[in-house]
Amino acid sequence: MTDRIETGQVTGPPRAPTGAIRWLRENLFNTWYNSLLTLVIVWAGFNIVPAMVDWLVLEAVWHAAPPEACREAAGACWAFLHEKGRFILFGLYPYDEQWRPTLAVALALGLIAVSGDRRSWGRWLAIAWALGIVAIALLIRGGALGLSYVPNNQWGGLPLTLGLSIVGLVFAFPAGILLALGRRSDMPAVKAVCVAYIELIRGVPLITVLFMASLLIPLFLPQELSIDKLLRAQIGLIMFAAAYLAEVVRGGLQAIPRGQYEAADALGLTYWQKMRLIILPQALTIAIPPLVNTFIGFIKDTSLVVIIGLFDLLGATKSALSEAGWRPMYKEGYLFIALIYFVICYSLSKYSQALESRLETGRRARR
Amino acid sequence: MAVVSESETSRQRRSPLAALWNDPRYRAVIYQLLVIAGVVFVVGYLVSNTMANLEQRQIATGFGFLDREAGFAISESMFSYDATDTYGRAFLVGLTNTFRVAIIGVVLATILGVIIGIGRLSTNWLVAKLASAYVEVTRNVPLLLQLLVWYGVITYALPHPRDADNPLPGVFFSNRGIKLPAPVADIGWLTASVGVLVGIVGAIALARWAKRRQDATGQPFPTFRAGLAAIVGAGIVGWAVGGAPTAISVPELAGFNFRGGMTLTPEFAAVLLGLTIYTAGFIAEIVRSGILAVSHGQTEAAHALGLRRNQVLRLVVLPQALRIIIPPMTTQYLNLTKNSSLAVAVGYPDLVSIGNTTLNQTGQAIEAISIFMAVYLSLSLGISLFMNWYNSHIALVER
Numbered sequence: 158m159t160d161r162i163e164t165g166q167v168t169g170p171p172r173a174p175t176g177a178i179r180w181l182r183e184n185l186f187n188t189w190y191n192s193l194l195t196l197v198i199v200w201a202g203f204n205i206v207p208a209m210v211d212w213l214v215l216e217a218v219w220h221a222a223p224p225e226a227c228r229e230a231a232g233a234c235w236a237f238l239h240e241k242g243r244f245i246l247f248g249l250y251p252y253d254e255q256w257r258p259t260l261a262v263a264l265a266l267g268l269i270a271v272s273g274d275r276r277s278w279g280r281w282l283a284i285a286w287a288l289g290i291v292a293i294a295l296l297i298r299g300g301a302l303g304l305s306y307v308p309n310n311q312w313g314g315l316p317l318t319l320g321l322s323i324v325g326l327v328f329a330f331p332a333g334i335l336l337a338l339g340r341r342s343d344m345p346a347v348k349a350v351c352v353a354y355i356e357l358i359r360g361v362p363l364i365t366v367l368f369m370a371s372l373l374i375p376l377f378l379p380q381e382l383s384i385d386k387l388l389r390a391q392i393g394l395i396m397f398a399a400a401y402l403a404e405v406v407r408g409g410l411q412a413i414p415r416g417q418y419e420a421a422d423a424l425g426l427t428y429w430q431k432m433r434l435i436i437l438p439q440a441l442t443i444a445i446p447p448l449v450n451t452f453i454g455f456i457k458d459t460s461l462v463v464i465i466g467l468f469d470l471l472g473a474t475k476s477a478l479s480e481a482g483w484r485p486m487y488k489e490g491y492l493f494i495a496l497i498y499f500v501i502c503y504s505l506s507k508y509s510q511a512l513e514s515r516l517e518t519g520r521r522a523r524r
Numbered sequence: 525m526a527v528v529s530e531s532e533t534s535r536q537r538r539s540p541l542a543a544l545w546n547d548p549r550y551r552a553v554i555y556q557l558l559v560i561a562g563v564v565f566v567v568g569y570l571v572s573n574t575m576a577n578l579e580q581r582q583i584a585t586g587f588g589f590l591d592r593e594a595g596f597a598i599s600e601s602m603f604s605y606d607a608t609d610t611y612g613r614a615f616l617v618g619l620t621n622t623f624r625v626a627i628i629g630v631v632l633a634t635i636l637g638v639i640i641g642i643g644r645l646s647t648n649w650l651v652a653k654l655a656s657a658y659v660e661v662t663r664n665v666p667l668l669l670q671l672l673v674w675y676g677v678i679t680y681a682l683p684h685p686r687d688a689d690n691p692l693p694g695v696f697f698s699n700r701g702i703k704l705p706a707p708v709a710d711i712g713w714l715t716a717s718v719g720v721l722v723g724i725v726g727a728i729a730l731a732r733w734a735k736r737r738q739d740a741t742g743q744p745f746p747t748f749r750a751g752l753a754a755i756v757g758a759g760i761v762g763w764a765v766g767g768a769p770t771a772i773s774v775p776e777l778a779g780f781n782f783r784g785g786m787t788l789t790p791e792f793a794a795v796l797l798g799l800t801i802y803t804a805g806f807i808a809e810i811v812r813s814g815i816l817a818v819s820h821g822q823t824e825a826a827h828a829l830g831l832r833r834n835q836v837l838r839l840v841v842l843p844q845a846l847r848i849i850i851p852p853m854t855t856q857y858l859n860l861t862k863n864s865s866l867a868v869a870v871g872y873p874d875l876v877s878i879g880n881t882t883l884n885q886t887g888q889a890i891e892a893i894s895i896f897m898a899v900y901l902s903l904s905l906g907i908s909l910f911m912n913w914y915n916s917h918i919a920l921v922e923r
Contacts, residue, residue, distance in 0.1 A: 184649035191648040198650045346556035350563055357897070360904035362862035364876055365896040372889040376577045377570040457666040464668075464869055471669055487676035495665045495673075502664035 224482035237486040238493060241477040245494065248313015248468040254305065258316040261296040264289055265319055273508055290327070293320075309387045313468035315497065321459040321469065325394040326452060332395065333402030338432060340403065341410055351403070358400035363461050367393045371465045390462045398455050405451050409444030410436065442516065449509035453502045460498075470494050574890070583887045590615070596881055598873045600789050611882050615895060618878035622899075625792060625874065626861040629799040633860060634853075636800060637807025644812050655808065662805030668866050671798035675870040678790040678797075685782055694774045696782060702793050703775035706786035712766030719762020720755055727751030791872035795864065803860045807853065814849035815841070847918050851911060858907050862900060875899060 186192040216232025220239070227234035238245075247255045268289045271277050297316060300306035312320070339351030358366060370393025374384060384392075413436055421431035441448075463472035474490045477483065544550045578585060590612035597607045601617045602624060643655035662670070679699050683689065688698035694705035707713055727750075734745035763769075775785030788796070818841050826840040868877040876896060883892040 184647070187647055191646075191651075194646075194648050195650055198654065344552050344556045344559075347559050350559060356904075357901065360901040361897050362865040362876070362900060364865045364868065365893060365900065368876075368880070368883075368889075368896075369893050372883070373893060376574050376889065379573050380577065380580070453664070457664075460666040460668045461866070464866075471666065471672075475672070485680055487673070487680065491669060491673045491676065495669055498666055498669065499661065499664045503660060506660075506664065 224486070227486070233489050234486050235489060237477075237483055237489045241483065241490070242493070244314075244477050245470070245473045245490065246314045248317060248473045249311045250313060250316075251305075251307060251311065254299075254307065257296045257299070257304065257307075258312075258314070261293040262316055262319060264293055264296075265323060275512075290323075309385060312387065314473045315470050317468065318456070318459055318470040321391060321394060321462065322452075322456045324391060325398050325455060325459070328395045329398035329402055329455075332399035334406050334437070336399060336403035337406035337410060340407055355400045355403050358397055359404070363393075363397050363458055364464060366397045367461060367465050369393065370396070386465070387467065390465060390467055394455075394459060394462075397458070398451075401451050401454075402448070405444050405447045406440065408447065409440035409442075412443050413440050445516065446509045446513040449505055449512070453505050453509075456502060456505075457498065470497065581887070585890070587891055589882075589886050589888050589891070592886075594882070594885075596885070598878065599871075600792065600873060611886070614878050614882065615875070618873055618875035619899065621872065622861070622864055622867075622874040622876075625795050625799065625867065625872070626864050629796055629803065629860050629864065630857050632796070632800040633803040633807055633856075636804035638811050640804055640808035641811030641815070644808060645815060659805045659808050662802055663809075667798065667802045667863055668869055670802055671794060671866055671870055674797045674801075675790065675794035678794050685777060688777075688782075694785070696775055698782075699790065700782070700787075701790045702788040703782045704786045704788070705772050705774045707769065708771040708773050710766070710769035710771070712763055712769035715766030716759050716763035719765075720759040722762070723755035723758030726754045726758065730754060789872075791867070791870050794870050795867045795872045795874075798866075799860050799863060802863070803856055806856050806859075810849055810852045810856065814845040817848050818844045850918075851915065854907055854911055858904060861903060865896075865900075 185195040212232045214232075216230060218227050218230045218232065218234050218236045220236065222234075222236040222239075224234070224237075227236055243252070243255065247258055250258055268286060271285070272282060295301060295304070297312060297320070298307060298309070336351050336355055339347045340355060342348050342351070367390060370389045371386065374389050374392065378384065417435055417439065418431070421435040426434065459469060460471040462469050463475060466472075468476060471494060474494050478487050478490050545554075591610050593608055594611045594614045595607050596614070598605055598614065598617050600621065602620045603617070605613060605617050640655045640658055643651050644659065646652045646655070678701070682697050682699045685696070685698040685700050688696040688703075690696055696703040730751055731747050734747045734750075738744055773784040773786075775782040777783075822840055822844065823836060826836040831839065864874055865876040867874040868880055871877070879892040879896055883889050
């Protein structure tokens with residue numbers, strides 16, 4: 158009661174620093190240990206960043222040059238990409254025909270970009286994809302419309318990586334949905350078969366599935382039916398992805414309230430009508446973010462085909478690096494393809510995050 | 525009305541098959557019979573083809589080849605092995621190598637992942653940005669590529685043994701691998717590890733007793749410090765009982781290579797580094813989301829109860845965060861173990877790599893792949909059984 162504030166004496170709050178200084182104080186120097194961390198990081202940055210810029214840009218060999226010339230330079234040898242860049246991107250594909258895979262990749266990326274817009278989802282998009290895949294297959298394989306035939310042991314590089322990923326997902330996705338439905342089925346035999354398949358595949362590393370596909374499929378099939386290496390790898394990848402996608406779809410199915418199933422039954426819909434019209438549209442919408450994450454994992458996983466001897470992006474780079482002279486340029490080569498993988502996967506993951514937040518608000522608004 | 529029902533019943537009578545089909549119970553049975561028949565047919569078809577193919581290629585089936593002499597050397601092994609040993613022993617070497625890299629990798633990835641995950645939540649802008657850059661880069665580049673990069677760095681960028689990097693006394697980085705000082709084998713180290721084990725058991729018993737006492741009387745007990753003291757003390761006692769060995773073998777340059785000490789081969793180091801760095805990115809995200817999932821009200825309520833900062837963390841935040849963190853974390857541990865099979869790409873002799881060599885030599889593809897599957901499947905099933913037990917153990921008890 159003794160403290161009295163007299164009018165006229167009231168002053169404003171103490172003046173706080175604003176702008177850059179305030180930001181620095183709040184975000185970099187708010188406690189003593191944060192200040193210490195900031196100083197350590199800035200000191201490390203001063204040591205590392207200039208050296209990296211030197212290596213990447215200033216001291217690098219930018220023009221085409223033999224590997225010997227690179228050895229004298231202190232920086233990166235981008236001459237390696239001059240020499241081997243097209244081999245890395247296209248593998249053994251005939252040099253003069255490489256516009257075809259380029260166009261195919263552009264077409265595929267365009268389709269993916271269009272599919273990213275939710276407004277485009279619908280029948281027309283499905284038709285566009287079907288046409289696009291036919292066009293891509295025609296471009297890569299040739300043998301019609303005046304395009305020369307290129308056998309698939311010459312396919313490689315980025316088109317192969319994208320092809321294995323897209324074809325793998327196109328086949329694995331419906332298979333995964335069927336497996337997920339089977340796992341949630343009331344029929345014990347169907348359920349047992351689906352559970353056994355999913356757990357078997359998810360329990361083992363992809364590489365054993367690929368070994369199985371590449372070594373056992375020829376044993377499993379009659380002699381006269383031979384499947385080439387690429388198709389075997391693709392089958393292995395599809396089998397693998399289907400099991401993982403099934404679990405993601407199952408997660409979506411489990412999130413649908415029972416009332417939806419019961420309402421569909423009450424309307425007299427058959428099992429497939431119920432799933433197609435009521436349950437799956439909702440379950441798949443919920444499952445989109447984890448589905449995209451599974452897609453990203455799958456795109457990265459296709460790099461494992463190098464172990465069974467295919468020339469995908471990583472395989473082509475490895476083979477380019479195995480040539481005498483270029484061997485020490487592994488940093489440049491791996492950095493280049495790491496950047497390609499990163500751009501693809503990072504943009505997909507950002508897209509899935511954006512989609513997630515949009516779907517999240519949508520659900521909240523409805524409640 | 526009567527006319528309609530009569531015609532319906534007559535139609536049903538006319539086709540009893542349709543009646544069966546329209547009864548969901550019978551339809552389910554028919555579906556399942558079809559599925560079983562399909563599976564049996566496909567499996568039978570594949571088996572008969574396989575038999576025919578094996579006969580034609582004159583490959584004997586069965587695991588008899590495991591007793592034959594392997595004839596190939598393995599670059600690193602945790603127990604004695606040479607080319608005259610059997611395939612069975614070679615598989616065992618591969619299995620222990622897989623476990624070695626997986627167990628060390630799990631420990632290191634957890635430490636690094638927790639640091640990065642907490643770093644992403646740091647109030648320091650630079651730390652948070654660096655941590656999220658780490659997560660984005662490691663998660664969006666294929667693991668196999670990362671392994672190859674680390675292998676390249678170790679074999680190309682590191683110097684020859686003669687001018688090896690020597691960051692700490694006794695530690696050498698060279699393109700022959702990483703050399704570390706190691707204690708000379710002695711009975712004393714064995715008794716010391718027995719002592720540590722005894723200490724751990726004692727610490728667990730102590731923690732149980734302390735919790736019971738606190739539940740009954742409310743008196744707290746410094747469980748963590750006392751437990752740590754018990755473990756360290758018992759270890760030291762065991763070490764002293766075993767004769768208190770102090771000899772440590774320090775690597776020394778002799779000619780073109782090092783002598784003494786402990787070696788991490790370039791292959792092992794590359795696989796370990798790659799697996800650790802890759803998995804840490806995933807673990808960091810799990811840790812971050814687990815901590816974020818504990819609502820702020822919980823922390824505030826705990827403060828309002830008068831708990832100290834470390835008590836808030838230990839008694840309120842961590843138990844709730846761990847409930848969210850641990851299931852995906854075990855998935856990551858399992859993934860790391862499965863991903864260690866990529867070691868074949870850099871030539872680390874893990875299970876898959878040795879199985880692959882065996883399979884190329886003997887042609888026993890089915891047997892080798894069944895061994896892979898059996899090992900990884902029993903691991904996965906074992907861990908998921910543990911997870912189910914753990915989940916039911918820590919599940920929230922609701923009304």
